[in-house]
Amino acid sequence: MKNGSFSSFVAKEWRHILRERRTLVMLFAIPLALVLLFGYVISTDIDRTPIAVLDSSHGDPLTRRLLRKLTAADQFRIVDEVRRETDIDAAFKKGTVKMVVVIPSGFGSDARRYGGAQVQLVTDASDLNVATTIIGYASGIVADLNAELNAAQGLSPAADAPLRINVRMMYNPELKSAYMFVPGVIAMIVMIVAAMMTSVTLAREKETGTLRLLTVSPLKARTIVLGKVVPYFALTAVNTALIMLLGTLVFGMPCYGSVWGVALLCSLFILSAIGLGILISSLVKTQQSALTSSLLGLLLPTMLLSGFIFPPANMPVVLQWICQAVPATWFIEGVKGLMLKGQPVTDVWLPLTVLGGMTVLLIGLALWMFSRRERPQP
Amino acid sequence: MIEAEGISKTRGGTPALDDVSLHVPQGTIHGLIGADGAGKTTLFDILVTLLRADKGTAVVGGYDTATRWREVRKTVGYMPAAFSLYGDLSVRENLEFFARIYRQPVENIVSLVGDIWRQIEPFADRPAAKLSGGMKQKLALCCAMIHDPAVLMLDEPTTGVDPTSRSEFWTALRGLADRGKTVLVSTSYMDEAAKCDCITLLHRGTVLDTLAPGQVAGHYRGTLYEIGAADTAHNTRLLRLLRGWSLSGGCYSFGDRIHLGMPLPGIRTETVVSYLRGQGTDTSLISVCPVRPTVEDLFIQLTSGAETEDSLKADNP
Amino acid sequence: MTQEGKNIIVQHLTRRFGDFTAVDDLTFGVERGEVFGFLGANGAGKTTAIRMLCGLLKPTSGRAEVAGYDVARRPEQVKRRIGYMSQRFSLYDDLTVGENLQLFGTIYGLRRAALRERTEEMYRKLEMEPLKNQLVGGLPPGWKQKIALSAAMLHRPEVLFLDEPTGGVDPLGRRRFWELILDAADEGTTILVTTHYLDEALYCNRTLIMADGQMKALDKPRTLMREYGARDMDDLFGKLTRSTAVPDTTAKEGEA
Numbered sequence: 015m016k017n018g019s020f021s022s023f024v025a026k027e028w029r030h031i032l033r034e035r036r037t038l039v040m041l042f043a044i045p046l047a048l049v050l051l052f053g054y055v056i057s058t059d060i061d062r063t064p065i066a067v068l069d070s071s072h073g074d075p076l077t078r079r080l081l082r083k084l085t086a087a088d089q090f091r092i093v094d095e096v097r098r099e100t101d102i103d104a105a106f107k108k109g110t111v112k113m114v115v116v117i118p119s120g121f122g123s124d125a126r127r128y129g130g131a132q133v134q135l136v137t138d139a140s141d142l143n144v145a146t147t148i149i150g151y152a153s154g155i156v157a158d159l160n161a162e163l164n165a166a167q168g169l170s171p172a173a174d175a176p177l178r179i180n181v182r183m184m185y186n187p188e189l190k191s192a193y194m195f196v197p198g199v200i201a202m203i204v205m206i207v208a209a210m211m212t213s214v215t216l217a218r219e220k221e222t223g224t225l226r227l228l229t230v231s232p233l234k235a236r237t238i239v240l241g242k243v244v245p246y247f248a249l250t251a252v253n254t255a256l257i258m259l260l261g262t263l264v265f266g267m268p269c270y271g272s273v274w275g276v277a278l279l280c281s282l283f284i285l286s287a288i289g290l291g292i293l294i295s296s297l298v299k300t301q302q303s304a305l306t307s308s309l310l311g312l313l314l315p316t317m318l319l320s321g322f323i324f325p326p327a328n329m330p331v332v333l334q335w336i337c338q339a340v341p342a343t344w345f346i347e348g349v350k351g352l353m354l355k356g357q358p359v360t361d362v363w364l365p366l367t368v369l370g371g372m373t374v375l376l377i378g379l380a381l382w383m384f385s386r387r388e389r390p391q392p
Numbered sequence: 393m394i395e396a397e398g399i400s401k402t403r404g405g406t407p408a409l410d411d412v413s414l415h416v417p418q419g420t421i422h423g424l425i426g427a428d429g430a431g432k433t434t435l436f437d438i439l440v441t442l443l444r445a446d447k448g449t450a451v452v453g454g455y456d457t458a459t460r461w462r463e464v465r466k467t468v469g470y471m472p473a474a475f476s477l478y479g480d481l482s483v484r485e486n487l488e489f490f491a492r493i494y495r496q497p498v499e500n501i502v503s504l505v506g507d508i509w510r511q512i513e514p515f516a517d518r519p520a521a522k523l524s525g526g527m528k529q530k531l532a533l534c535c536a537m538i539h540d541p542a543v544l545m546l547d548e549p550t551t552g553v554d555p556t557s558r559s560e561f562w563t564a565l566r567g568l569a570d571r572g573k574t575v576l577v578s579t580s581y582m583d584e585a586a587k588c589d590c591i592t593l594l595h596r597g598t599v600l601d602t603l604a605p606g607q608v609a610g611h612y613r614g615t616l617y618e619i620g621a622a623d624t625a626h627n628t629r630l631l632r633l634l635r636g637w638s639l640s641g642g643c644y645s646f647g648d649r650i651h652l653g654m655p656l657p658g659i660r661t662e663t664v665v666s667y668l669r670g671q672g673t674d675t676s677l678i679s680v681c682p683v684r685p686t687v688e689d690l691f692i693q694l695t696s697g698a699e700t701e702d703s704l705k706a707d708n709p
Numbered sequence: 710m711t712q713e714g715k716n717i718i719v720q721h722l723t724r725r726f727g728d729f730t731a732v733d734d735l736t737f738g739v740e741r742g743e744v745f746g747f748l749g750a751n752g753a754g755k756t757t758a759i760r761m762l763c764g765l766l767k768p769t770s771g772r773a774e775v776a777g778y779d780v781a782r783r784p785e786q787v788k789r790r791i792g793y794m795s796q797r798f799s800l801y802d803d804l805t806v807g808e809n810l811q812l813f814g815t816i817y818g819l820r821r822a823a824l825r826e827r828t829e830e831m832y833r834k835l836e837m838e839p840l841k842n843q844l845v846g847g848l849p850p851g852w853k854q855k856i857a858l859s860a861a862m863l864h865r866p867e868v869l870f871l872d873e874p875t876g877g878v879d880p881l882g883r884r885r886f887w888e889l890i891l892d893a894a895d896e897g898t899t900i901l902v903t904t905h906y907l908d909e910a911l912y913c914n915r916t917l918i919m920a921d922g923q924m925k926a927l928d929k930p931r932t933l934m935r936e937y938g939a940r941d942m943d944d945l946f947g948k949l950t951r952s953t954a955v956p957d958t959t960a961k962e963g964e965a
Contacts, residue, residue, distance in 0.1 A: 022492035026481065033480045223476030227535075230440050230465045233493045390444040390461050427879030428850040524751050552876065554750035555907055555946050580877050583908065583943065595879065624914075628895065631888075644884040645891070647911020648931070688880045688908075695881055 019233055023241035030215060031245060037211075041249070045203045045257050052195035053265040063148060066094035066111040068102065071121035080133065080177070083159055084115070089151050106138045106184065113137045113148050125163070125176040132178050139183035149181055193268075196261035197349035198322035200254050200280070201342035204287045205316045208250040210308035212242055212291030217304035220295070235384040243288050243377070250284045270356025279352065279362070282369035283345040287312075289376025290341075296383040316342040344368045393418045393543055393574035394439065398448035401434055408434040409597045411448070416576055416590070418542075421569045423588030424578035425687065431597040432578040433473055436547045439576070440470045453543050453574075469541035471532045473548045479521030483512055483531055486520050487538065494539035505537045508564045526557025533564065544568065546577040550584065562587045582688040593691055600694040605687065612685040612693060614641060614655035617664055622677040624648045630678075633671045639663075642696045651683075653693055716741045716868055716899035717762065721771035724757050731757040733922035734771065739901060741867075744894045746913030746930070747903040750950055754922035755903050759870055762901070764788050776867040789817070792866035796876040799857030802846030806837065806856055809845055810863060817864035824863070831859040835889075851882030858889060862898070869893065871902040875909065887912050907942035920950040 031038065065084075071077045084090050090113075096105050102114050116134035118124070124131035135152050137145040160175040219225040228238055258276070261267040269276065290312060298304045317323060319333065320342035326334050337343050348365035351357040359366075394416040401409040409431045416422040424432050437443035439450055441461035450457040453467030477486045491498040501509050508530050515523060520531060529549050536544060546565075550558040562584065569575050569589075577588070585591045586605045593600040603611050619634075621627060627645055634643040634652055641655035652664065661680055669675045685693075717739035724732040732754045739745045749755045760766040762775050764784030773780045776790035800809045810831065814824040832838045835855050845853060854874060861869060871890070875883045883906070891912065894900050902913065910916045910930050917927045926933050926949055930942060939945035 018495060019493040022489055026478065026485075026489050029481055029485065030478070222479075223472040223474045224478060226442060226472050227470065227476050227490075228493070229442060230468065230470050231490070231493050232466065232495070390438075390441045390458065392444050427882065428877035430879070526751065552873075552905070554753075554905060555943065556750045556950055558905075559947070580879075581906065582880060583906075625895075628891070644881075645888060645912070646884075647908060649911070691880045692884070695879065 020237050020241060023233070023237060024244050027215070027241060027245040031249060041203075041207055041253060042256070044206075045199055045253060046260070048199045048202075049196070049257055049260045049265075052199065053261075062088060062091050063113065064093040064111045065090050065113040065115060066096050066105050067092055068096040068099065068114060068116045070119040071117050072119070074117075074120075074122035076122035076125055076131075077117050080117070080156070080159060081115075084152065084155055087155070089155075102136055103184075112144065113152065115152075130174070130176060130178055132180050134180040134182060136182045136184060138185055140185040145183060153179055193261065193265070193354060194322065194346065194350070196257060196265075196267050197346045198317075198320075200257050200349075201283070201316050201320060201322060201345055202313065203253055203257065204250055204284050204345075205308070205312045205342070207253055208246055208284050208287035209291035209294070209312050210305065211249075212246045212288050213294040213298070213304040213308050214301050216242060216292060216295035217298055217301045220298075221300050229388065235388045236381055239292060239377075239381050239384050242292065243285070246288055246291075247281075247284055250287070251281065254280050254284065267353065268356075269353045271352035271362075272359050275352050275359035275362065275366075276349065278359075279345060279348045279366060279369065282366065282373050283341055286341045286369055286372040286376055289373060289380050292380035293376060293383065296380065296387075315340045319343070321346050341369060341372055344372075393454075394422070394450075394452050394576055396435075396439065396448065396450040399435065399438060399445045399450060400447040401431075401438060401443065401445050403434060407597055409438075409445075412594070412597070412599055413448075414576075414592060414602075416574055418574050419569055419572045420589040421565055421575040421577060421587070423585050423591040424576065424594055425580075425582060425585050425591050425691070426578070426594035427580055429596070430594040432594060433547055434597075435594070436470075436472075436545055436576075436578065440468055440545055441465055466539070467542050469536035469539070469544045471529075471536045471544075471546040471549055473551070475528050475532065477520050477528070477532055477535060480519055482517050482519055483523070484516040486531060487534055490535040491538050496539050498538070500540065501534055501538060504540055505534055505564070505568070507567060509534055511560070524557070525553045526561065529553055529557070529561060530564070533561070537568075541573075543574045544576070546575065548578050548580065550579055550581060558584070582686065582691060585687040591687070593687075593694065595691075595695050601690070608687055608690050609684050612653075612690050614653060614657065615659055615682050616685040616689055617652045617654060617661070617680055618646070618683040619650040619652060619664070620648065620679045626678075630668070630673070633668065633673065637667060639667075642693060644692065651689060653685075653689070655693075714740055716743075716776060717745075717901065718774040719762070719771075720773070722758065722761060722768050722773050723770045724754075724761060724766065725769045730922050732761070732768075735919075735924055736771075737917060737924070737927055739899055740914075741899055742894050742897045743915065744890065744900045744902065744913045746910045746916035747901060747919070748907070748910055748916055748946060749903075749919035753919040753950070755919055756872070757922075758919070759872060759901070759903070763791060763793060763870060789864075790867045792861035792864070792869045793872070794857050794861040794870070794874055795872035796854070796874055800845045800853060800860065803844065805842050805844055806848075807841040809856065810860055813860040814863045819864055827863050827865075831863070835859060851878045851886070854878055854882070854886055855889065858886070862893060866898065868899045868901065871900065873903055873905060875904065875906060883909070907946050910942045918946065918949050925949045 067081060069077055081092065085092060094105055094111055096102055096114055105111050105114055114136040116136060118132060121131050133156060135149055137148055139145040156177055156179055160177055163176045164170065164173050219228065262269055291308065294307050294311065295304055298307055319337045319340050321337065322342065326337040326343070329337065344365040348362045351362040351365070352359070394414060396412065396414040399409055399412045400407070412435060414422070424435065426432050434443065438445050439452055439457060441457045441464050444458060452464045455463040455467065457464050478489070481489065487501060488498050512527055512530050512534065515527065520528065523531065533549070550561055553561065565575055565577065566587070588605060590602065590604050592602045601611055619630060621630060627650060630650055631643060631645060634640050634650065639654060639656060639659065641653040643650060643652045661682065664680050665675050668678065715738040719735055719737050722732060722735040723730065735758060747755050747759070757766065761768050762773055762780060764780045764787040767781050775787045778786040780787050804812065810828050811824065814827065819827065832841060837856070840848065840852070845856065858874070875886055878886065887909065890900060890902070904910065913930060915928060916930045916933065918925045928936070934942070934945050937945055937948050939948055
C-alpha cells in the first residue's frame, strides 16, 4: 500500500499548488510576459535604416548606381561617410548607423574587367536579429543589381554575379543568437518554480510543524521527497513547454535538432533544480530564508553566470569555473546546440551528462539529508 | 505505558532537560506543568522519537525510544505545540490525508473519537486555517487519533484557547483515558492540573515535584494565608510589609488578595495579624485566613528558592 | 471629555462585518488609573473592540473616546496617547533590549534626552541594566514580557491595552508582571487587559464579560461571583458564556 500514501501526498501537494491561485496565475503570467517582452524588443522591421559608406572607388559610376539602388526603396538612407577602414568602429560607436557599405578601389573596373567585384557589408551584430535582417535586405538589392548588370550584357540572370557580397559582423564574434532569450527565460522560470517553490513549500512544512507530524508518521522520508518532486516537476514541465511553444510558434525560434533531445535536456535541468530546492530547504528553518537563499543562491547565478546575459568567455577564470557549476550554463549550451545549431543528440552529450550527473547527485543528496532526519536526532 | 528514567538533554550548549523521570500508567492523564522554556517540548521531542536523549532511557508503549523508534511512532498519537495541520486544506482533507498516510479508513474516526468529530463535522469543508483556536485543536486531536494510538502526546494543546473550549477539550481527553488511552499532556495553565490524574511540575529542565492534584496541600511546606484588604489600594503597602518579615516564606498578590506562605510550623493566624498590627496596620479592615494552596502556590514555593536572573525587587525602596 | 475622570468612554459601540455583528452595542466607561478586565471566549468580540478603541478600526455605529479623543475622528491623537502590548507580537527578537526600547521610543516620537531618561528609569525599575546589550530572542519569556511592557509604556501612555500579556510565563513571573501593571495603575495609567487566565481577572478593579459581541456582565469580579453564585471565576465565566459560545466565529473576527 505504499502507493496509497504516496499518491495522497502528491494529491495534497496539488491542492496546495492549486489553492494558491495568485501564485499559480503568476507562474504562467510571468514567463508569458517575459517572452513577449523579449520577443518584441527584437524588432525585425527595417525602415529607413541609417547606413554609412566607405567609398574607395572615388565615385565610380557603378558605385553610384549601387548606392542609388540601395536608397531607392526607402529601406536605407545614407547618413554618413567613412573615410578610412579604421573609422568604421567609430561610426558604429556614435550609434547613428547600423551598417557600413565598403566599396573597394577599382570597384567598377573589377566588375567589368574580371567579372567580379567585392562589396563588403559591415553590420553591428550586437543585435544579431537586426543585423541579419539588414544583411538580408541589402543582399537582395545587390542581387537585383547583379541581374540588371547581367541582362545588360545579354547574359542570363542566373549567370555569375559581377558583384559579390562579403558580410562582416562586428561586436558579436560568437554570433550569439537573439533567440537565446527563450532558454534564458526557461532557466529563470525553472529556478523559480522548481527550485524556489519546492524549497519554500518544504520550509513551510518545517515552519508550521507539519514536518514533525510527517516524521513521526509511517511516511518514509523518500516518499516525502519524491512526493514533492513529482508535482513540481509536472508544473515546471508544463511551464517550460509553454515557453518553448511560444518561442517557436510566435517568434519563429528554430528547432533544427531532436525535439526528444530537447525534452530530455529540459527534464534533467528541471530535476536538478528541484534537487537544489530540496537541498536548500533541508538547510534552512523558515520560508523566508528558503526564499532569500533560492533568490540569491540560485536565481541570480542563473541570470548572471549562465551565459544568458553575459558571455562567460569574457569573465575572470574563477567566475568561469563557477559558471561551470551552474546547471543553467549546461542547459543553455545544450539548447543552443540542439535547437539553433541543429547538432545531433550525441553531440550534446556533455551538457546532457553533466545535467544528468547533477540531477543524480542533488536528488541523491536531498534524499540522504531527509532520510538522516528520519531517525531520532542527536 | 510511558516510562522515562533520568532523561538529560543539552540543546545549543545549554541544558534543556536534567535528569527527568516520568511514569505514566495506562488509562491515565499525566500533566506536564511548566512555563515556556521549562523543557516540555524537548521532553516531547524525545518521547515521540524526534530527538535522542543524551542520557537516560524512555520506553513508550513497551518500545525503547532509542532503538525501537519505528514501533514507538506507530504507537503514539502526537500533537505538536503549534497548530501543525495544513491551513489551506479543509478539515476533511486534513483528516483524510492523515488517515491515508497511516493507511487507515477515514471512517474510523467516528468510532475512535466520534464525540469530538461531531463537534467539528459541521465545518468539514472549511479550510483548517479559518477555524477558531478551539476547533483547530479538536481537529488536531482527531488527526492524532486516526490510527488509534495507545499513547497520546499533546504538547500545550490548550494554549491560546478560550476557557470554554479548553474545558471541552479536557472532557474529550478524559473520555479517551477512560477508554484506556494513555495521555501525556503539557500545559502552562496551572488550573488545568486539577483535571489530570498525576502531574509533574517542570521548571528550567528539572522536575520540581510529581504528585496527584489532590496531594498539593500535603506537598506544600507550612501554611498558606490569604490576606484581603477592604480597599485593594492598601495591597502594595501590605506586600512591602510582609516581604520585609523574616518569618515570611514568600508573599505575592493573588488577584485582589495577597497570598503569604509561612513555611515554619506552629504559625497561627494571630501571628500574622499581630505582626501587621505591630507595623501600624489597621487590621479591622483586613481579613487573614489560612487557605488550601493551589498548584500555582506550590509551584511558586518550589521555584522561589531557586530564582536567579528572574529576580525582581522593584518594590524595594 | 464628556465624563469627568473617565479615560475610556464607550457608547453603543457596534461593529459589523457583513451580516456578522462582532461587537454589539457596547457601553461602558473606565476610570483613570483603573485596571479593567476584558474577558470572553475567542470570537466573543474582544479583539474587535480593542482594535476600535486603539483607532485601528472604524465603528459601524456608536462612539468611543480614549484619552479624551474620539477614536473614529481623531485616531492619530488616540494612538499617540495609548500603549499596546500583546503576547503574540511585542519585540524584535534580533535586536537587543536597548535597541528595542530605543526603537519603540522613537516610534512614539520621544526626543533623545527624554528617551534616555525614560530608558534609564525602566532599567532601574526592572533591574535590567545588565541585559541592555543582550538580544531579546535569547531571554526567558518572563523577561521578554517585562521588556515588552516597558516598551509599551516608554512614552507614558494614558491608556495601556494589554492583549493576553501573560501567556506562557511561569506563575512567579506572572505575579511579578501583574505587580508591575498594578504599579502603573497606581501612577494613574488606565489599563485595559484581556486574558485567558481567568484567575487573573481578580487583579482587575472591574471586569467586563463578553459573549457573542455583547456585554454579559460588568462589575467587580467578586461582586459578579456573588451575584451569579459562582465558586470562582472559571465557574462564573462558564455560567455567563457557555450557553451562547459560538467558537467558529474567530475566523471572521480575526480576518476582518
